[in-house]
Amino acid sequence: MKENGATVRARNLTHAFAEGVGVWEIDLDVDPGTIFGFIGPSGSGKTTTIRLLTGVIAPDAGEITIFGKAPARFDQSDRAKLGYMPQLSVMYPHLTIWENMVFAASLFGMGRSRRKSRIMEELKAVELDDARSRRLGDASGGMQRRAALAATLVHDPELLFLDEPTAGIDPILRRKIWDRLAELRDQGRTLFITTQYVGEAAYCDRVGVLAEGRLIAVDTPDGLRREAYGGELLDVVFTGPLNPGQRDALHEASEASQMKQIGPGTVRLVVPDAGAASPRVTGWATTAGLEIESIEPYLPPFDDVFVELVSRLTRTATETESPARGNPVMAGQRGGDAA
Amino acid sequence: MSRSTGGLTRTIAFFRKDLMEVLRQPRLILTLVIGPFLILLAFGLGYDSSRPTFDTILVVPPGSGLEGRGGELAESLGQGINLVEVTTDEAGARSKIADDEADLLVVIPPDSGELIRSNQQAPIQVYHSQIDPFQRTFIDLAATSAVEELNRAILREVVAGGQRESEPVEEALPIARTAVDSMSTANENGEPLSPADQLALERGLLGLGALASYRAGLGDAVGDTLGDEEGGWEALARALEGSRRLREPGATQAQNQETLAQLSDDLAVIEANLPALRDVDPRVLVSPFSATVGNARGIEVDFSHFYVPGVVALLLQHLAVTFAALSVVRERTLGSVELFRVSPLSAGEALTGKYLAYLVLGGLIATCLTVGAMYGFSFHVAGSWLWYGGVAFLVIMGSLGAGFVISAAVKTESEAIQYAMILLLISIFFSGFFIPLDRMNEVVRMISYLLPATYGIEALQQVAFLGVAPDPLLVAGAAAYALILLVVAWVLMRRRVVTSQKSTQPLAKTVPITQW
Numbered sequence: 001m002k003e004n005g006a007t008v009r010a011r012n013l014t015h016a017f018a019e020g021v022g023v024w025e026i027d028l029d030v031d032p033g034t035i036f037g038f039i040g041p042s043g044s045g046k047t048t049t050i051r052l053l054t055g056v057i058a059p060d061a062g063e064i065t066i067f068g069k070a071p072a073r074f075d076q077s078d079r080a081k082l083g084y085m086p087q088l089s090v091m092y093p094h095l096t097i098w099e100n101m102v103f104a105a106s107l108f109g110m111g112r113s114r115r116k117s118r119i120m121e122e123l124k125a126v127e128l129d130d131a132r133s134r135r136l137g138d139a140s141g142g143m144q145r146r147a148a149l150a151a152t153l154v155h156d157p158e159l160l161f162l163d164e165p166t167a168g169i170d171p172i173l174r175r176k177i178w179d180r181l182a183e184l185r186d187q188g189r190t191l192f193i194t195t196q197y198v199g200e201a202a203y204c205d206r207v208g209v210l211a212e213g214r215l216i217a218v219d220t221p222d223g224l225r226r227e228a229y230g231g232e233l234l235d236v237v238f239t240g241p242l243n244p245g246q247r248d249a250l251h252e253a254s255e256a257s258q259m260k261q262i263g264p265g266t267v268r269l270v271v272p273d274a275g276a277a278s279p280r281v282t283g284w285a286t287t288a289g290l291e292i293e294s295i296e297p298y299l300p301p302f303d304d305v306f307v308e309l310v311s312r313l314t315r316t317a318t319e320t321e322s323p324a325r326g327n328p329v330m331a332g333q334r335g336g337d338a339a
Numbered sequence: 340m341s342r343s344t345g346g347l348t349r350t351i352a353f354f355r356k357d358l359m360e361v362l363r364q365p366r367l368i369l370t371l372v373i374g375p376f377l378i379l380l381a382f383g384l385g386y387d388s389s390r391p392t393f394d395t396i397l398v399v400p401p402g403s404g405l406e407g408r409g410g411e412l413a414e415s416l417g418q419g420i421n422l423v424e425v426t427t428d429e430a431g432a433r434s435k436i437a438d439d440e441a442d443l444l445v446v447i448p449p450d451s452g453e454l455i456r457s458n459q460q461a462p463i464q465v466y467h468s469q470i471d472p473f474q475r476t477f478i479d480l481a482a483t484s485a486v487e488e489l490n491r492a493i494l495r496e497v498v499a500g501g502q503r504e505s506e507p508v509e510e511a512l513p514i515a516r517t518a519v520d521s522m523s524t525a526n527e528n529g530e531p532l533s534p535a536d537q538l539a540l541e542r543g544l545l546g547l548g549a550l551a552s553y554r555a556g557l558g559d560a561v562g563d564t565l566g567d568e569e570g571g572w573e574a575l576a577r578a579l580e581g582s583r584r585l586r587e588p589g590a591t592q593a594q595n596q597e598t599l600a601q602l603s604d605d606l607a608v609i610e611a612n613l614p615a616l617r618d619v620d621p622r623v624l625v626s627p628f629s630a631t632v633g634n635a636r637g638i639e640v641d642f643s644h645f646y647v648p649g650v651v652a653l654l655l656q657h658l659a660v661t662f663a664a665l666s667v668v669r670e671r672t673l674g675s676v677e678l679f680r681v682s683p684l685s686a687g688e689a690l691t692g693k694y695l696a697y698l699v700l701g702g703l704i705a706t707c708l709t710v711g712a713m714y715g716f717s718f719h720v721a722g723s724w725l726w727y728g729g730v731a732f733l734v735i736m737g738s739l740g741a742g743f744v745i746s747a748a749v750k751t752e753s754e755a756i757q758y759a760m761i762l763l764l765i766s767i768f769f770s771g772f773f774i775p776l777d778r779m780n781e782v783v784r785m786i787s788y789l790l791p792a793t794y795g796i797e798a799l800q801q802v803a804f805l806g807v808a809p810d811p812l813l814v815a816g817a818a819a820y821a822l823i824l825l826v827v828a829w830v831l832m833r834r835r836v837v838t839s840q841k842s843t844q845p846l847a848k849t850v851p852i853t854q855w
Contacts, residue, residue: 077683079682080682082682084677086677088673090675090678091673092675094363094364095360095363102355108683
């Protein structure tokens, strides 16, 4: 992990609420101008981590620096650079969406003249400009979530902590929100986002996977795929079925660590590099007198990637003690089987 | 944007947000403002502040000496007694009391005449069936008053009888006067005093002896009040002594002359006093003093007016405590506090905004209540409106502080409302609203001064009724109270919105990986 230049940096971050409840030994770096996705099941410690990073709660142990400074030592100008969208709605149901936006903007010191245009801009971005006079309590769950996102962005923060911003939102709007977040990233903002929708990991530059309060993997989305399956996946479709001898020869010629027959003439290979393996497979097929219908890398959906990662962890967890009770799961999630 | 401009923006944001939040909840205002106000109003309008009247049965048994005179006695029983029946049947009257057909049973002892003649008081027994200690107090007062009225009625009869007996005394006086004149003439002429004249003088003075008995019956205090300014009683005593000296053998002419001259003067004094003694109203003789009560400050405050400052102070306290506590608890349960901790908000900015919002709200409510009382109950503030507003301001400030402190101890909005209601209940009993503070012991009074309303009620009453500035100690106490709680509220707010917390509760429970 990088030691310098990270907007968010955590080392050995630990906070235990009770025996087996909390987060332990979190190490992470979030580079400027990137989206860091924090993925894990409900109760895995995502919100606790975000509360630690924002300084809402103090850690039991470990170090955090945001913009090179510990959150506990933040002054008002440091805080003005942060945007935080908590997991639960923290807006006021008796106020209108507009009034809530005004309050959020004012909280960060935005004066009347500046905030009006910014509020309209953000409400338009989440398609709530027409509903601005509606009381928040009368708005749907999805509208409330969008309003909360707009309120978080209204003061144009440099670093955003978004705790499950797309929870309860339909897939089309989720996609729009991710487009908006990508736009913010492209403008140079840094985003730390938690989500339960593992498929959303694909939108992130780097992804951390949290389980039972421990960070079990941090990588790019592609890196996580490789980590989950032990390499890249290459699907090869032959015009006819392969006999057992041909399958063994293909396994050897492709230098695949794993091979799985997924159809009569179709195999999926786990290889260190799909680009390098393709010519080897094509060459072997020509030599063996077999005709290839198609050969292309397979990008499994992140749902499958995480199921794979988790299933490996589950096996490890059942075999040994849980990490919260001192079992090193991290060791178990490295390497492993392919599909 | 400068730091101070940003701070002002945040303060105004809290002011506007807290104000709007309350105004957008009319049911909350209805429950918290109009609810307690209507309860107190209904109580004020429905409460009968006059002394209660008790339906009474009077038992006058045969041999009591008062039988057959129930009707006369009924008129004498005084305020609070409504005589519904006079009977000789004590057992029957008791069962009526037990059945709640009457409130009081007054039983004259059957041997009362005999007891009084033997120089003993006759005990009148009063029975009731009340369990309410307050009603019991009123019954004690009414019974004591009724017995005193009975005693006075009997005494009035005695006095009237004495006056009737004084008429023969008046007839005896000319006899004594003629005898003295005759004896004086004889003595001046050097003649012996006539035994017939001496006998006539003694007869006359014997008649005056009845007057002496009458005086003894009235008692010295009453007698002195009536006659001694003119020396009536001394004159009678000297006359009796003079009559005795005239009968003594060996008295010289000069001595007799002196005695007779004194007798003549004494009879004149007795004659002058006798009509006054006879004509005076027996009621005056029995109850020579009456009382009229007036306020030395020239102020008369009726019940409905008296409670207006108390209602204003109590409601202001209740509302400020509730709104302040609810405001903070709501932010905590919503999770807004987390956002505040991440934002550049300072505790002072949040607190100032909240104080301002609820001061404006409290000011509006105080104005509405006071104006309502002025038009609805003709309530009038005799003193300075500036002081009236100043005291209301201090009550709201202190109460807001109390509300913010309470918010630290509660977890939910319903808990906050319960605490505020408990504080209201405590205030009704201990703030001096109903029970004056000086009727409480010192330990309990310390609780009183932990309530902002305690300062407010007394200070507002002083401003409204006495028309003076409130006691400086009260103002200083209220200001110190508000200031101390402001500091405590600031410390608590700082812990909430600024300092990173050593959280003891996760937002969600960690799920074991095997349960994914």
